Amino acid sequence: MILMQYKHTLKQEISLSGIGIHSGKNVTLKLKPSDSGEIFFIRTDLENLKFLIDPRKVITLNSSVLTSGDKKIQTIEHLMAALYMSGIDSLTIELDVGEVPIMDGSSLPFVKAIGTAGIKSLDKEKRAIRIEKPFMVEDGNGSISVKPYIGLKISYSIYYDHPLIGEQKCSIKADEKIFAREIAPARTFGFLKDVPALKEKNLAQGGSLENALVLDSKGLINGPLRFPDEFVRHKILDLIGDIALLGSPIFAHFLAKRAGHKLHLKAIRFIQKHKDYWTFA
Numbered sequence: 001m002i003l004m005q006y007k008h009t010l011k012q013e014i015s016l017s018g019i020g021i022h023s024g025k026n027v028t029l030k031l032k033p034s035d036s037g038e039i040f041f042i043r044t045d046l047e048n049l050k051f052l053i054d055p056r057k058v059i060t061l062n063s064s065v066l067t068s069g070d071k072k073i074q075t076i077e078h079l080m081a082a083l084y085m086s087g088i089d090s091l092t093i094e095l096d097v098g099e100v101p102i103m104d105g106s107s108l109p110f111v112k113a114i115g116t117a118g119i120k121s122l123d124k125e126k127r128a129i130r131i132e133k134p135f136m137v138e139d140g141n142g143s144i145s146v147k148p149y150i151g152l153k154i155s156y157s158i159y160y161d162h163p164l165i166g167e168q169k170c171s172i173k174a175d176e177k178i179f180a181r182e183i184a185p186a187r188t189f190g191f192l193k194d195v196p197a198l199k200e201k202n203l204a205q206g207g208s209l210e211n212a213l214v215l216d217s218k219g220l221i222n223g224p225l226r227f228p229d230e231f232v233r234h235k236i237l238d239l240i241g242d243i244a245l246l247g248s249p250i251f252a253h254f255l256a257k258r259a260g261h262k263l264h265l266k267a268i269r270f271i272q273k274h275k276d277y278w279t280f281a
Contacts, residue, residue, distance in 0.1 A: 005249070007126045009033045009090040011118035016109065018101025021188070021212065022063065022074050024205030027101040029079075030094040031117075037124045038247070039083065041066060041073050041093045055245045055268045060261040062203050064242055074099040077241030077261070078188075082110035084244035085179040090122055105187035105211045107237055111180050129271065130281035131252040137266045142258040144267045149253035151175070154239060156256045158232050162191075164219050168232035174240065183240070185226050186233035189213035192221065239264050246271060251281050 014031040041051040051057070051068045059065045063075040079100050083091065103109040134147040155171035172178055190204070190212055198204040207214075209222040213230065227233055239256060242264035254267070271278060 005126050005128065007037050007090045007122045007124040008087045008119050009035065009122060010088065010114070011120045014113045014117050016101060016103070016113060018103050019206040019211070020074065020097060020099030021102035021105075021206045022061070022203045023097060023099045025097045025099065027095060027097040027099060029101055031113075032092040032094065033120075034090050034092045035122055035124070036092070037090050037122070037126075039089060039091045039093065041076075041095065043071065043073065043098060044094055044096050045098075046071060053245060053247055055265060055272050058245060058265060060265060062198065062261075064238075064245075064261050064265070072098050075102060076100050077238050078103070078107045079110050079241070080244040081179075081237050081241035082107040082114060082184065084240060084249075085174065085176050085184075086111070086114045086119060087176070087249075088114065088119060089126060089247070090124070102188070102206065102211045105189075105213070106234070107184040107241075108180075111184045126248065127280040128249040128251055129246065129278050131250070131271075131278050133277045135270060135274070135277055137263060137270055139259075139263045139266065142260065142263050143256075144259050144263055145255040146267060146271070147253045147255070149251060151251055152243075152249075153253040154236050154256070155253070156232050156236050156239065157258070158235055159258060160231075162215060162217075164215060165231050168229045170229055170232045170236060172236065174236075179240070182227075183233055183237050186230045186237050187211075187213050187226070188234055189215065189231055192216045235259070242268055 010033045016029045020027050043049045051066050057067050064077045066073045131148050136145045152174045157169040159167045214221045
């Protein structure tokens with residue numbers, strides 16, 4: 001049975017400013033209403049170069065990075081998660097630097113801005129992907145299983161050899177309200193010992209105690225936590241942002257173990273490539 005759904009955009013433009021966590025550059029982000037029926041990025045600093053949302057055009061560099069030729073837009077996942085869970089699928093996103101601002105390290109600022117701007121329906125139909133057959137992708141000790149499900153459910157488990165994290169598990173049935181309350185506020189995190197190596201790779205140039213949870217060998221340098229299991233909740237946030245790359249809502253249960261952006265992308269590309277595993281709902 002095909003369930004009739006319609007695409008949505010914003011009622012009014014949103015403008016946000018912040019720093020790119022990896023580039024360290026100040027960024028102005030504009031989310032502009034559109035009736036095109038698709039989401040795409042534009043870099044105004046590159047003569048309005050257009051970036052289409054396509055998993056095949058995404059690479060991973062401690063974040064999800066959208067490419068157009070040799071040009072990039074880093075750290076798109078937190079914004080994409082907020083748009084996906086808000087039901088927005090028609091939008092022009094303008095940036096004057098090649099990275100989405102990190103804000104406070106979570107999706108919450110984007111969710112709040114979307115709520116203030118408002119959402120409107122378009123006279124354009126959309127269809128959801130419904131997983132029909134289970135599959136699994138693996139990478140080292142990590143794996144993602146995807147199974148049929150009515151709606152979107154994510155079960156995630158992580159393990160870090162750190163006294164504050166250890167093993168954390170979280171499972172949610174993702175809808176707009178649950179996402180805004182339970183997942184969107186979860187912030188990105190990193191380890192103090194990894195900072196020098198990241199900076200040598202020109203990453204984490206804009207990271208700070210204001211936009212990321214930072215852990216030393218004993219505990220959290222900056223707190224308090226918003227949730228006791230904020231670390232695994234942020235992983236769910238990242239996965240939702242990567243699921244959004246499909247460009248359609250999806251009915252499935254994702255079970256992720258010790259995963260990350262690389263494995264998320266592997267699962268999304270599997271869905272994109274293997275159309276015999278799903279149908280339109």
